[in-house]
Amino acid sequence: MPAEPLTDFSRLCLHTITTKPWSIEEAIEHYAAAGVRGMSIWRQWLEGRDPSQCGQAARAAGLEVVSLVRGGFFPALEAEKRLEAIDDNLRAIDEAAAVGAPLLVLVCGAVPGMPLAEARNQIADGIAAVVDHASSCRVKLAIEPLHPMYADSRSAVNTMGQANDLCDRLDSPWVGVAVDVYHVWWDPELKPQIERCAAAERLLAFHVCDWRTPTIDLLNDRGLMGEGCIPIRQIRGWVEENGFAGFNEVEIFSDRLWAMDQKAFLAKIQEAYLAHV
Amino acid sequence: MPAEPLTDFSRLCLHTITTKPWSIEEAIEHYAAAGVRGMSIWRQWLEGRDPSQCGQAARAAGLEVVSLVRGGFFPALEAEKRLEAIDDNLRAIDEAAAVGAPLLVLVCGAVPGMPLAEARNQIADGIAAVVDHASSCRVKLAIEPLHPMYADSRSAVNTMGQANDLCDRLDSPWVGVAVDVYHVWWDPELKPQIERCAAAERLLAFHVCDWRTPTIDLLNDRGLMGEGCIPIRQIRGWVEENGFAGFNEVEIFSDRLWAMDQKAFLAKIQEAYLAHV
Numbered sequence: 001m002p003a004e005p006l007t008d009f010s011r012l013c014l015h016t017i018t019t020k021p022w023s024i025e026e027a028i029e030h031y032a033a034a035g036v037r038g039m040s041i042w043r044q045w046l047e048g049r050d051p052s053q054c055g056q057a058a059r060a061a062g063l064e065v066v067s068l069v070r071g072g073f074f075p076a077l078e079a080e081k082r083l084e085a086i087d088d089n090l091r092a093i094d095e096a097a098a099v100g101a102p103l104l105v106l107v108c109g110a111v112p113g114m115p116l117a118e119a120r121n122q123i124a125d126g127i128a129a130v131v132d133h134a135s136s137c138r139v140k141l142a143i144e145p146l147h148p149m150y151a152d153s154r155s156a157v158n159t160m161g162q163a164n165d166l167c168d169r170l171d172s173p174w175v176g177v178a179v180d181v182y183h184v185w186w187d188p189e190l191k192p193q194i195e196r197c198a199a200a201e202r203l204l205a206f207h208v209c210d211w212r213t214p215t216i217d218l219l220n221d222r223g224l225m226g227e228g229c230i231p232i233r234q235i236r237g238w239v240e241e242n243g244f245a246g247f248n249e250v251e252i253f254s255d256r257l258w259a260m261d262q263k264a265f266l267a268k269i270q271e272a273y274l275a276h277v
Numbered sequence: 278m279p280a281e282p283l284t285d286f287s288r289l290c291l292h293t294i295t296t297k298p299w300s301i302e303e304a305i306e307h308y309a310a311a312g313v314r315g316m317s318i319w320r321q322w323l324e325g326r327d328p329s330q331c332g333q334a335a336r337a338a339g340l341e342v343v344s345l346v347r348g349g350f351f352p353a354l355e356a357e358k359r360l361e362a363i364d365d366n367l368r369a370i371d372e373a374a375a376v377g378a379p380l381l382v383l384v385c386g387a388v389p390g391m392p393l394a395e396a397r398n399q400i401a402d403g404i405a406a407v408v409d410h411a412s413s414c415r416v417k418l419a420i421e422p423l424h425p426m427y428a429d430s431r432s433a434v435n436t437m438g439q440a441n442d443l444c445d446r447l448d449s450p451w452v453g454v455a456v457d458v459y460h461v462w463w464d465p466e467l468k469p470q471i472e473r474c475a476a477a478e479r480l481l482a483f484h485v486c487d488w489r490t491p492t493i494d495l496l497n498d499r500g501l502m503g504e505g506c507i508p509i510r511q512i513r514g515w516v517e518e519n520g521f522a523g524f525n526e527v528e529i530f531s532d533r534l535w536a537m538d539q540k541a542f543l544a545k546i547q548e549a550y551l552a553h554v
Contacts, residue, residue, distance in 0.1 A: 112490040112506040116463065149426040151463035152490045152506045158463055186393065186428035186435055213389040213429045215495055229389040229429045 003237035005274065006248070012273055013038030013066045013247035015207075016045045019266065020258045024054055032061035034266055038247040040067040041099060043092065055100035066103065066247050067142065067178075067205060068096035073109035074126025075119040075156065082122060085109070089130045097137040103204055104134070105142045105178050110156040119156035124169055135174045142178035142204040143167065149218055150183075160184055160193035167202050176202030179239060180251065182209050182222060185230040191238050198242030206239050208232050208277050209252045220253045224268060226276035236277060248277050280514035282551065283525070289550055290315030290343045290524035292484075293322045296539045297530075301331055309338035311543055315524040317344040318376060320369065332377035343380065343524050344419065344455075344482060345373035350386035351403025352396040352433065359399060362386070366407045374414040380481055381411070382419045382455050387433040396433035401446055412451045419455035419481040420444065426495055427460075437461055437470035444479050453479030456516060457528065459486050459499060462507040468515050475519030483516050485509050485554055486529045497530045501545060503553035513554060525554050 006012075014036055016027050024045040031039055039058055046054055055065050071092040076082045089104075096104045108123040110116070127141060134141050145163040146155035157163055163177045177197050184190050197203045210228030215221050225232055236248065250269055257265055283289075291313055293304050301322040308316055316335055323331055332342050348369040353359045366381075373381045385400040387393070404418060411418050422440040423432035434440055440454045454474050461467050474480045487505030492498050502509055513525065527546055534542055 115508065116465070147425065148463040149424065149492070149495075152488055152492075159465070162465055186425040188393070188436070188439055211429055215426070215429075218426075218492055218495065231392065 001237055002231070002233040003240050005233070006277055007274070009035045009270065009273070010037055011247050012036050012270070013040055013249040014269070015040045015042065015069060015249060015251040017042045017069070018250055018252045018269070019262045021262050024049065025057070028058050028061050028063060030263060030266060032063055034270060036063065038064045038066040038249070040069050040105070040249055040251070041065060041101065042069045043095060046095060046099065051095045051098035052100070055098065059100065065099055065101045066249060067105050068092065068099060068101040068103070069105045070107045071104045071141070072106035072155070075109045075111050075114060075122040077111060077114065082126065086126055086129045089126065090133050093130060093134050093137050093139050096139040101139065103140050103142050105144055105205065107144060107146060108155045108157045110151060110153055112152050116151060116156045120162070120166070123156060124166060127170055127175060131170065131172050131174050135172070140204055141175045143175065144178040144180055145183055147183040159187055159189065160197060161189050164193055164196050164200070167200065176204035178205035178207060179203065180207035181230050181232055181235050182207070182211060185211065185235065190235070194238045195242055198239070198244065203239060203242065203244050205249060206236065206244060206246060207249045207251045209250065217255070220255045222252045222254050224252060224257060225250070225272040232277055248273070278514055279508070279510040280517050283554055284551070286312045286547060286550070287314055288524050289313050289547070290317055290526040291546070292317045292319065292346060292526060292528040294319045294346070295527055295529045295546070296543065297535045298539050301326065302334070305335050305338050305340060307540060307543060309340055311547060314339065315341045315343040315526070317346055317382070317526055317528070318342060318378065319346045320372060323372060323376065328372050328375035329377070332375065336377065342376055342378045343526060344382050345369065345376060345378040345380070346382045347384050348381045348418070349383035349432070352386045352388050352391060352399040354388060354391065359403065363403055363406045366403065367410050370407060370411050370414050370416050373416040378416070380417050380419050382421055382482065384421060384423060385432045385434045387428060387430055389429050393428060393433045397439070397443070400433060401443060404447055404452060408447065408449050408451050412449070417481055418452045420452065421455040421457055422460055424460040436464055436466065437474060438466050441470055441473050441477070444477065453481035455482035455484060456480065457484035458507050458509055458512050459484070459488060462488065462512065467512070471515045472519055475516070475521065480516060480519065480521050482526060483513070483521060483523060484526045484528045486527065494532070497532045499529045499531050501529060501534065502527070502549040509554055525550070
């Protein structure tokens with residue numbers, strides 16, 4: 001069964017990249033003023049700032065910091081680059097702890113031409129190399145399976161099944177999965193793999209947006225909820241039936257929507273949230 | 278193991294859409310002159326022509342007609358539209374028989390917003406409605422699983438596993454699968470699903486091209502073999518280890534490559550075929 005419509009914004013979270021033109025200060029101000037209750041912070045928004053002050057400012061405005069986005073990108077042809085990626089992920093875990101985010105979202109990485117099985121091994125090795133630090137910082141790591149159209153260069157983990165397999169392999173309570181409807185909506189195994197994910201107590205985040213027809217750009221043409229074909233409410237029903245009670249995180253990359261007045265866009269997001277999530 | 282490199286063009290087939298600027302007459306002339314031995318004909322190339330004469334011309338030039346492309350697009354919101362799709366597929370089967378193609382490739386269809394499970398049911402119903410005619414015309418139907426980025430509007434069949442499931446459901450020796458590396462290369466289940474496909478004697482066609490990084494258009498930015506990240510020779514090894522001995526069909530949609538002199542492009546295709554397929 002699809003979930004019941006949402007009637008308030010108590011579980012609405014926005015990713016800072018969704019309102020890309022806004023700095024973190026502007027995002028905090030406008031999200032809070034609109035009654036949004038959560039924010040996921042992309043690392044670029046912390047550049048030149050003190051993460052712990054940013055986290056405090058968000059919380060002081062009534063916003064929970066839901067996650068830091070994003071770590072990952074572990075595979076590389078050279079061992080030195082893989083070590084650099086591990087260092088960068090250790091820093092990202094520190095930033096997540098400083099900003100007060102209980103979760104770091106991982107876009108796992110892929111290298112054009114590297115066999116996907118090898119990339120997946122390097123991803124597993126990379127996560128294994130940082131999980132103790134994540135545990136000591138009390139920051140969970142969320143593997144986000146990415147749509148297969150990103151298997152060339154962004155992630156060799158492309159289905160919920162693979163993300164679950166990777167979690168099984170890593171076998172740590174500090175590693176779980178972020179479900180983004182954009183990446184997984186098409187997968188005939190989605191429902192059983194959500195069940196598997198939740199049964200293992202590793203369903204850590206739920207991201208929403210929509211898939212437009214036609215999609216004119218592989219990266220930056222995501223739709224606002226309701227503009228596309230993803231059965232968002234159905235999928236929310238599946239995660240909630242399996243015990244997920246966290247935020248519904250709106251993560252939209254869209255040249256078209258970034259070009260709008262962002263306060264007007266935020267109002268549209270809230271309208272779409274009640275109508276379509 | 279990857280397959281051994283190819284050393285001649287005896288199994289090289291081109292899709293007429295690969296050299297889109299050429300009419301069927303030009304395609305026959307230039308393919309034959311270059312030593313290409315097979316062609317898959319897109320239906321648009323037969324418009325205003327007698328299919329049986331086109332087939333005879335191809336064979337007279339030393340070209341085998343490998344398949345007719347494409348049928349499918351079965352799902353529709355209105356029953357009347359579904360009947361029209363069935364009629365169109367019956368005509369496509371007739372055209373395949375007339376042109377002398379033993380195979381009709383199916384792009385199964387999808388409708389934005391229609392639940393994928395419903396689209397798959399309508400696809401199964403559509404194929405079931407035409408399979409007797411295919412049998413009587415001795416034309417096999419090849420379900421081509423399409424990349425998940427086409428699940429919105431082109432096909433609700435997006436993996437080899439789903440294509441195999443659909444074949445199991447239809448249970449006819451006249452229904453099989455076309456494997457196109459562009460659509461399936463990312464799938465962690467690809468090798469076992471190729472084995473399953475071949476074991477059921479339904480692996481009917483093998484299409485090649487490449488996936489470019491970055492890909493700048495969802496439809497018309499396919500790469501020439503070697504321009505991208507697909508392990509084409511590895512996948513050819515898998516289909517051949519499982520008994521496939523048919524043509525290697527080059528099917529490339531590319532605004533960039535269509536803008537080239539097509540004779541120069543054909544020479545590049547042949548070079549890439551020996552180097553990368």
